[in-house]
Amino acid sequence: MLYTILIRSAPTHCGRGRRAVITLGTLVALGVSAVSLAAEPVRPGLTPKLQGLLMEEMIQIELAMQEVFSAIVQGRHTTVAEKGQSIHDSFILDQSMTDEDRQDLKAAVPAEFLQMDAYLHELSASLAEAGRTEDTPRQVELFGRMTESCVACHSTYVTDRFEGLETSDVPAEWGLGPLP
Numbered sequence: 001m002l003y004t005i006l007i008r009s010a011p012t013h014c015g016r017g018r019r020a021v022i023t024l025g026t027l028v029a030l031g032v033s034a035v036s037l038a039a040e041p042v043r044p045g046l047t048p049k050l051q052g053l054l055m056e057e058m059i060q061i062e063l064a065m066q067e068v069f070s071a072i073v074q075g076r077h078t079t080v081a082e083k084g085q086s087i088h089d090s091f092i093l094d095q096s097m098t099d100e101d102r103q104d105l106k107a108a109v110p111a112e113f114l115q116m117d118a119y120l121h122e123l124s125a126s127l128a129e130a131g132r133t134e135d136t137p138r139q140v141e142l143f144g145r146m147t148e149s150c151v152a153c154h155s156t157y158v159t160d161r162f163e164g165l166e167t168s169d170v171p172a173e174w175g176l177g178p179l180p
């Protein structure tokens with residue numbers, strides 16, 4: 001749309017129209033590659049060590065989420081607190097990663113991936129707190145936000161493994177905070 005309007009308004013008898021086309025062409029190309037980069041699967045860019053750490057973390061998180069769910073609906077607050085804490089503590093950015101691993105991770109993934117990771121981190125800390133204060137409505141709310149964050153990250157950055165999430169219409173605000 002913008003493309004057409006600018007071309008039309010550019011004078012055709014000198015080089016300006018053509019320059020506008022070239023400039024816009026470049027901008028469009030850059031825009032397109034920025035979009036596809038944002039949704040590029042992150043796994044191929046990770047070192048084997050990071051991939052291993054990430055998979056291990058994910059398996060632990062999923063198990064803890066299942067246990068939290070069960071604990072929330074049965075009012076087992078201590079388990080909610082413990083499992084929320086264990087999700088928080090299992091994070092790859094906090095785990096026994098060397099400085100080099102951390103640098104490797106930051107270089108390999110987009111800033112938004114790290115933001116989603118950090119947000120899930122905050123949510124799990126709040127969940128642990130809601131377990132300690134025995135606040136069931138808050139636990140339910142945070143569990144929902146956490147589930148959104150799993151889906152948001154997987155549907156944006158892990159579609160090479162989770163193909164079923166590729167076409168899902170995930171709301172843009174999922175997984176990015178702020179904390180409820």
Ligand code: HEC
Nearest residue numbers: 043051055058059061062113116117120146149150153158
């Ligand atoms: C910031 C991004 C991000 C968030 C948030 C995230 N994941 Fe993942 N998850 C990944 C990536 C990347 C992989 C692929 C790991 C691989 O295969 O190397 C993955 C893989 C997984 C796997 C497959 C593990 C395996 O190899 O068997 C499970 C299960 C999983 N995630 C659960 C969860 C759950 C549950 C949540 C939310 C509580 C969550 N993830 C949140 C990025 C994320």
